[in-house]
Amino acid sequence: MVQFIRLFVFQWVFVTAFLFSASAVDYPEYKNIYVNDFADILDAESEAILTRKLEHFRKNKDTEFTVVTVQKMSNYGYEGEIEEFATNLFNEWGVGHIDRDDGIMMLVAIKDRQMRIEVGSGYGSNLNNEMQNIINNDILPYFKKDQFDAGISVGARSVISFMNSYKEPIGNRMAKHFPEWVPEFVVILILIVIFFAGFILAGFIAIATPIYLITILFRMGSSAKKAYRNRAIECKSCNKTTKKASKFQRENILSKGQLLEHMLGSVIFKTWHCQPCNKTYVRRYDKNWSQMKYRECPVCEFCTLKTDEIVLESATKFRSGLAKRVSQCMHCDYDFSEEYSIGIQRETSRGSRSSKSSPSSFGGGSSSGGGASGRW
Numbered sequence: 001m002v003q004f005i006r007l008f009v010f011q012w013v014f015v016t017a018f019l020f021s022a023s024a025v026d027y028p029e030y031k032n033i034y035v036n037d038f039a040d041i042l043d044a045e046s047e048a049i050l051t052r053k054l055e056h057f058r059k060n061k062d063t064e065f066t067v068v069t070v071q072k073m074s075n076y077g078y079e080g081e082i083e084e085f086a087t088n089l090f091n092e093w094g095v096g097h098i099d100r101d102d103g104i105m106m107l108v109a110i111k112d113r114q115m116r117i118e119v120g121s122g123y124g125s126n127l128n129n130e131m132q133n134i135i136n137n138d139i140l141p142y143f144k145k146d147q148f149d150a151g152i153s154v155g156a157r158s159v160i161s162f163m164n165s166y167k168e169p170i171g172n173r174m175a176k177h178f179p180e181w182v183p184e185f186v187v188i189l190i191l192i193v194i195f196f197a198g199f200i201l202a203g204f205i206a207i208a209t210p211i212y213l214i215t216i217l218f219r220m221g222s223s224a225k226k227a228y229r230n231r232a233i234e235c236k237s238c239n240k241t242t243k244k245a246s247k248f249q250r251e252n253i254l255s256k257g258q259l260l261e262h263m264l265g266s267v268i269f270k271t272w273h274c275q276p277c278n279k280t281y282v283r284r285y286d287k288n289w290s291q292m293k294y295r296e297c298p299v300c301e302f303c304t305l306k307t308d309e310i311v312l313e314s315a316t317k318f319r320s321g322l323a324k325r326v327s328q329c330m331h332c333d334y335d336f337s338e339e340y341s342i343g344i345q346r347e348t349s350r351g352s353r354s355s356k357s358s359p360s361s362f363g364g365g366s367s368s369g370g371g372a373s374g375r376w
């Protein structure tokens, strides 16, 4: 009987709480699908960049990631912890693809000093640890200093870069840890031999001039550099020498952005493939500063940003001129242009940013409470 009463009371409390929360909480409507800064803590510049980043991420990865800030959850009639609020808001909005349930929501309740990264049920608990790490290491240190703008930007960036490498071949992440010193020694030895061989050759061919020699050495140097970059990679699993990946394989190993970087020559990628283990390895070589035609794009972070300077009115002795700096990313659709005066140091810049149309609703995904939370 006691048990029955306990059960009855429990059920009554549960049902009332459920009804109460269901009727009283009035979740906010979204204004767009990328950033909803209801708490108004992001400045215009970082909100614009963040929106572009999320837009690009959605296009590139076909994944919906949305950032929401609120002042207090109680402003919406909710009393309690952030977990339930986040799950309900996520499901109310339907973040993510309806079948894949792959959405991500970063929710910050400023005055409640709570935040959460809620992920769609399609991930199960796969992302929970990583999201917790991002919250603890990348976001909370800023939040503790009341730097919400920075915390959100850095956190979103970490989530995006983690998600970009999620389910990708391990090779990409292993490339950095390759030992560099053994082949370097061999290359130096070869260079010395080439150097002396060059002299013997010069003695033999009397017509060789010093300029000719220098050209040869330079060429040999650059081909030695090429050979060094092309040196084979040993497979980490079977310790056998891997084969250079074919053009077709390379297209599968590198991301779209990396392929474009490679094509534009801003970054050189060397890709290897071990057929028996089906593992891929990537070496990345950045161009020298002086050879950089393309800079890193602030939105997609690939070295695909091209900047042109156009003189609109040239400066004279008596008045300053006007020039325009146009930066355009060849990978994503980021572009930025500003006018500035030339001749006289006083710089007046008029920024303008193009805005392109973007999808205006979420895909209908749902969450079953996966993700991670933080309090500060």
Ligand SMILES: [Zn+2]
Pocket: 235, 236, 237, 238, 239, 240, 274, 275, 276, 277, 278, 279
């Ligand atoms: Zn192997």
Ligand SMILES: [Zn+2]
Pocket: 297, 298, 299, 300, 301, 302, 304, 329, 330, 331, 332, 333, 334
């Ligand atoms: Zn870009």
